[in-house]
Amino acid sequence: MSQRLRPVSPIWVAGRPQHGEEEFFVTHPFDDSPVGATSWATSGQVEAAVAAAAGVAREAAALPAHVRAEALEHVRRRLDEEAETCAELVTAESGKPISWARAEVRRAVSTFRWAAEEARRFSGTLQRLDTDAAAEGRVALVRRFPRGPVLGISPFNFPLNLVAHKIGPAIAAGCPIVVKPAPATPLSALHLGALFSETDLPPAMLSVLPVPNDRAAQLVEDPRLPVVSFTGSGPVGAQIMRQVPDKHVTLELGGNGAALVAADYPRRDWAAERIATFGNYQAGQSCIAVQRVFIEAGAFADMAERITDHVRSLPTGDPSDPACKVGPMISVEAAERVESWVADAVDGGAKVLCGGSPRSGATLEPTVLAEVRQDALVLREEVFGPVLVLQSVDSFEAGLAAINDSRYGLQAGVFTERLPQVMQAHRDLEVGGVVIGDVPSFRADQMPYGGVKASGVGREGVASAMDDYTTERVLILPDTL
Template structure:
C-alpha cells in the first residue's frame, strides 16, 4: 500500500474516514488481472447473467439507500435532499443499463445492391471493446460511478475505477455492492491511487477505453497519453449560457433558473452561469433571482432543510471570493451574496452586468454565482453566449416559439433546453460536450455503445 487517503467532511472539515491507497505495483497488478480476464473468452459473463447481477445490485442499493445517502453527504457536501435524488437516479441507472443490454442489437447490412455482393448475408454484432479505465469526479460521487462502471460491466468490459480523492467512499460502496451482487472482483476493481499512477495506467496499451470526468486540463492531458487505438469519453465543465427573450414569463422560470444555478452550490458541469436577458426585462429578472437566492438556506448538508451546502474545500471558497471581488471592482453590481457564509460555504450570489473580460464571465465558476447580462440585439447575445471555448448544455427562455427555435439553432451546445434550466438531465439521454467541454457521449446506454465495438460478419452461401 502507498499510504492512507484521508477523507474530510467539506462542511466542518472534520476527518470523516481513512482508506488505504493503492500503489503503482498494485495498480498494475489490477490491470494485469483485468486484461487477462478480457482476453479469456471462457470467463466472460453472458448477457442474461449480467442482467441478473445488475438487477440484484439495484436491489441492494435500495436496501442500503439511507447509508449511501449519508456517506455521500458526509464526503461530498451535497445537501441531503439533493443527495436523495442522486442516489435514486443511480438506482434507476441499473434499470437503464438492463434495458439497453436486453434490447441492444446489431443489424443486417444489405447485400443486394450489386452483383459483387450477391450470395452473401451480412450482419453486425456488439462485442466489448476491452479494459475500461474510469476516473471519476467528486460532485456526484454515487451517480457518476454508476454512469461509468455499470455501462462497462453491462457491455462486457472489465473496469478499473479511480475515484476522486475527495469522495472515494461512495465509489467503494458502489463497487462493493456490485461484488456482493455477483460481479467477480476482477471485473470491477477499486483503485484509490494517485493521479500519477492513474496517468501511467491510462497510457498502458492494454487500456482500451478511458472514461474521464473532471477538469479540461487533466482530461485533455490524459487523452494525449492514450495508446494508439484506445478511445475515450471526456466530460469536462462549461459556463452554461441562457438566452432570455423579451417574451419570457419571468415568474414561471425564475425558480428553475435559481435551482439550476445554485444546486450543489453551483458545483455542476452544466450549472446555470451566464444569463443573457433582453434589456426590457434584464433588471427585473436579476432582481427576482437575487430575491429568490437570498431565501435559499445555506448550511450543514445533513440538515434536510439546507438548499446550498459547502464547496468541496476552503480553497474553492477563496477562489470564488476572489473572482467575485474582481467582477465587483470591474463594475458588476452585486445584487445578493458576494461574501462568504463561512470558511467552507459561499453565499448564493447574483451579479448584474459583469464585464465580459472578468473570470466569472470567461471561466467555469463551479461555485454559487450566477451572472445576468443585458442585451438589445439577440444575435449579439447569442454571439456572446458562444464566445467561450466551451460548449456543453445551454437553454433559451421564451414564450415566442420562433424566438426559441432561432436561439436553439444558433447556440453552440450539445443540448439546448427550452423553457428549462441548463442542468436538466435524465440518465437515458445523450450527455456530453465538445470544444474544451469534452468529447464522446455519456448517458448509460450511449456509454455502453461507446464501450463496445461492432463486428461485421459476412456469410457467403450458394443458398442465398
C-alpha cells in the first residue's frame, strides 16, 4: 500500500517542540512501509521535562477550573475538526482498520469533552460532624488536591484515546503530566502535544517523550513524578509496582475477556455477531476483546455455528480499505506468537471451526477453536489476537465459575434476559465490570474502568482517574463563622 510520508514529528519537552539526537521511522504494520518519523528523547530532554513538570506543579494546581476546562475543550474541538486526518494517522501507525480508527477518534473527542466538564465540577463535599456530641459546632469540608506530576505510559493498541485518558484527567485535576507513548505508535500522542501547545496552559504542564522501553526506568523511578499511570502488559505493570512501591501507581493491565450465553437467550444472532466482531476487532488487540466464550449446553451447537459463520464473514486486508474489518497485528513477532499458541492448542486436540491458516506477514486469519484443553495458552493467558475459544458449560452457574477460573478479571459479558441471573452475575463474577446483553468489550469513556486480580489496580474513566491523581484533604470549621 502507498502511504504519504509525514514530516518528522517533533517531541514535546515542557510544551515546546524539540528534536532528539536520534531519529527513527514509524512503520505501517500491514506492509512495514514508513509512515512517519520522530526522534527519541535524550536523557537531557527527559530531565528538562521532569524538572519543568515539578517546577510548575503549584501553578498547575492553582489554575482556575475554567482555564483548564477551556484548554481541554480547545483540544476536543480541534480533534473534531481534524477527525479524518487523525483517524488516518491512527491507522497508519497501528494498522487498525480505518472504521475502528474513526471510532477511536470519536471516543477521544468524547474523552476530552468529559475532561472539560469534570474540570468544572470537580468540587468538594461538606460533611456535618454533629452526629456525635463531641463534634457539635463543627463541619468538615473535604476537597481533593493534586498529588503532583503524573507519568502516563500508554500502549500501542489505542494510540490516541488511551493517551487522552492519561492527559485529560491530569489537566482537569491540575496535575502536570509527562507522557511516554508506546514506541511503535508515538505519532498520535505527539499530535496531541501539538494541539495542547495551542492552549493557554502553562507549557510545562505537558511533555510527550518517545523513550525506548529499556530507558523507561529513568522516568518511572524519578521521585518528582509521584503518580504513575500505566496501561499495558501484566509483567511490565508488576515490574513497575516492584520498582516504586512508595508511589501512587494505577495499572490497567491485561484481560482474558469472557462472554457467557444463557441457553434461553432469545437474541442468538445478535450475540453471535457481537462475539464474532469483538473477538476480532483491532485484530483482537484489546484487553477487553472477547477471547473465551461459554455457552450453556442446550444452545452450544447452534451458537457455535452462528459465531463461526459471522467470523468467516469478517474481511481482512488493507486497513485503509473501509471494507476491512480485521487488520494486521502490531508486528510480525506478535502474529508469530499468536500463531504458535493456536498451533499448540491444535496439537493438544483442539478443533478448528474456522481460520487457523498460516499468517501473511502480521495478518492472521480470524480463528475459532473448540475442544481446547484446559491448560492451553489460548485459554489460560491473554491471546491479544484474533482467536475465539468456544466451550460448552452445563449450567449458567458453571459458566460463571468458568469465567472466574482465570487469573485475570477485567470485564465479562453475559447474554441473559433473566433478572435473577443478571444480579447473580453482578454479585459473583470476579471482574471490574459486567456487561449484560453484550460483549465485555463495551466501554463508555466516563465510566469507572479497570479490573481485579492480574488485570490491575485503580480505575480509568475521567472522574475515576482524577480521584487517583489527587488526594483528599479535610478542613474542619466551626459552623458559626
